[in-house]
Amino acid sequence: MEYLLIVIIILLLIIKIFDNFKLKKKLNFFYNEKCELINNNIELKEKLEELEEEINIFSMKRKEFTKLNNNSEFTIRVAEELERKKRYEKSIFSILTINIDFFEEYEKLYKNIEEIKRKLVKKIAKRIRKIDFLGEGDKKGRLQLLLPLTNLDGSLILAKRLQEEVKRMDNELMITISIIITEIRKEKDIDIDKIFLNIENKSKESLSNGGNTIVIEKN
Secondary structure, eight states, X not given: OHHHHHHHHHHHHHHHHHHHHHHHHHHHHHHHHHHHHHHHHHHHHHHHHHHHHHHHHHHHHHHHHHOOBOHHHHHHHHXXXXXXXXXXXXXXXXXXXXXXXXXXXXXXXXXXXXXXXHHHHHHHHHHSOTTXXXXXXXXXXXXXXXXXXXXXXXXXXXXXXHHHHHHHSOOTTOOOEEEEEEEEOOSSOOOHXXXXXXXHHHHHHHHHTTSOOEEEEEO
């Protein structure tokens, strides 16, 4: 009887040891899986950080190369200039909206139209001051230029020079530009949406007249 009891106890111990071994094996498996996941996440995070850094560097180089800001940034700067005008009522500024005439039609036919646009951006960048702000327009083939402390006369001189620059470009397609000059000088509140709506209407009017024009819009 005692012998049987001892055998049973030994068997129970063996079963417990075996169960502990299986449990330990499972725990080791899960631990290794967890470590692998952590390592993969760290590696993925590092790769994402490297990619984000590369994107930021590329974006900075692109902006430095073209001197070109996006349309949202341009709209914000116009809004800031309007706020400044509220504080200093005699403040004046102008917006030049530069449209490459029939851009979408050229885009369908020629592959190098974007290269011409880049050349135009570089030409403009050489002509403007540090306080001026050049941005993408809200339409294809459109650039917009904010000219603080600049009246209609100063804007018109610059607009004519830019049109001459385009004529002198190595431009086998004979691209032309139309420029809408918007002078902001009223001493009352001006709605920014109305400014851009007027610009859009004048741009359409200019294109319908054949392009290669300078249109003046006073506010």
